[in-house]
Amino acid sequence: GGEIFAHAVREKIGLGKCNAEVWLTVMRVAHELGMNTSATMMFGHIEGIKDRIHHMDMVRSWQDNSINDFGLANGGRYNAFISWPFQPDNTALGRVKEWNAESGDVAVFPGDAVAKLDGTGKKSDHPEFGRRIRLAGSSSYLRTQALSRLFLDNIYSIGSSWVTMGPAIGQTALFYGANDMGSVMLEENVVSAAGTTHCLDEAKICRMIREAGFTPAKRNNSYNILAVHDGEDAPDKLVKDWSESNKNRLFSHTCDSGSESTTVELTVTQ
Numbered sequence: 460g461g462e463i464f465a466h467a468v469r470e471k472i473g474l475g476k477c478n479a480e481v482w483l484t485v486m487r488v489a490h491e492l493g494m495n496t497s498a499t500m501m502f503g504h505i506e507g508i509k510d511r512i513h514h515m516d517m518v519r520s521w522q523d524n525s526i527n528d529f530g531l532a533n534g535g536r537y538n539a540f541i542s543w544p545f546q547p548d549n550t551a552l553g554r555v556k557e558w559n560a561e562s563g564d565v566a567v568f569p570g571d572a573v574a575k576l577d578g579t580g581k582k583s584d585h586p587e588f589g590r591r592i593r594l595a596g597s598s599s600y601l602r603t604q605a606l607s608r609l610f611l612d613n614i615y616s617i618g619s620s621w622v623t624m625g626p627a628i629g630q631t632a633l634f635y636g637a638n639d640m641g642s643v644m645l646e647e648n649v650v651s652a653a654g655t656t657h658c659l660d661e662a663k664i665c666r667m668i669r670e671a672g673f674t675p676a677k678r679n680n681s682y683n684i685l686a687v688h689d690g691e692d693a694p695d696k697l698v699k700d701w702s703e704s705n706k707n708r709l710f711s712h713t714c715d716s717g718s719e720s721t722t723v724e725l726t727v728t729q
Contacts, residue, residue, distance in 0.1 A: 462501045464517050465510040467573055467582040471589040472504060472552060479578070483521050490525040490535035495681060497618075498537050502603060503544035503595025504552055505588065507574025511603065515540075515610050517578070522613045538682050539639065540611050541618035542603050544595035558591040568593050597628050601635040608636025616682055626659060630667045639682075640664050640675075665695035 464479035498518045547553025569588040573580040608617050619637035621629020668675040677686045
């Protein structure tokens with residue numbers, strides 16, 4: 460996880476959760492023990508644009524420290540970064556008024572008024588901070604992800620967040636810096652609670668990657684390639700009738716995978 464590291468934001472949306480320093484330290488200890496981890500950024504709520512930059516800068520800086528201090532041979536590191544927009548449905552934060560300057564609201568989004576590149580903004584810097592949200596749509600998501608690909612030059616994998624944005628935008632994200640489509644979604648209980656319920660099986664993810672002009676590959680949690688799906692026995696090539704597959708697996712929360720459940724990870728190879 461990670462959400463947003465800026466203290467003023469975490470004070471508002473992360474009550475009961477650790478602060479950024481503690482979160483980053485826990486990840487550093489994991490890296491010291493040789494464990495690889497991932498970092499995410501949830502944006503599109505009360506934060507300012509500078510808060511997003513600060514968040515990515517903290518991830519990049521602490522990644523540099525882990526690589527320099529523990530090495531790549533035995534030490535761990537962040538091997539993936541995934542950004543995803545806040546899903547407002549069925550959440551308390553989603554009931555906060557959405558900012559709209561064109562309808563007579565405050566001229567400057569409160570989050571932008573408070574945010575600082577070093578993360579030191581204070582919630583007292585604007586009286587409406589935390590009382591307005593600025594949701595992120597598809598365009599904002601794709602541009603933010605593209606920025607993370609350029610900014611996070613020390614993290615190999617940028618994950619496409621099709622779980623929150625849907626399969627079509629998830630596929631488009633492959634052209635905005637993503638090189639990973641995550642795992643098959645057999646069941647999901649976080650963003651689905653906020654009303655977002657996308658579910659894809661292995662064959663569909665392979666098809667999406669291939670239709671985008673890339674070759675799908677299966678990986679493990681260490682991001683080692685296990686198989687490149689470039690032959691006729693690829694999961695998507697074995698599907699004879701996509702209409703039958705589409706009935707059961709595209710937009711349902713729980714997918715029936717039979718009595719045996721397995722998780723298959725897919726990434727993109729050039």
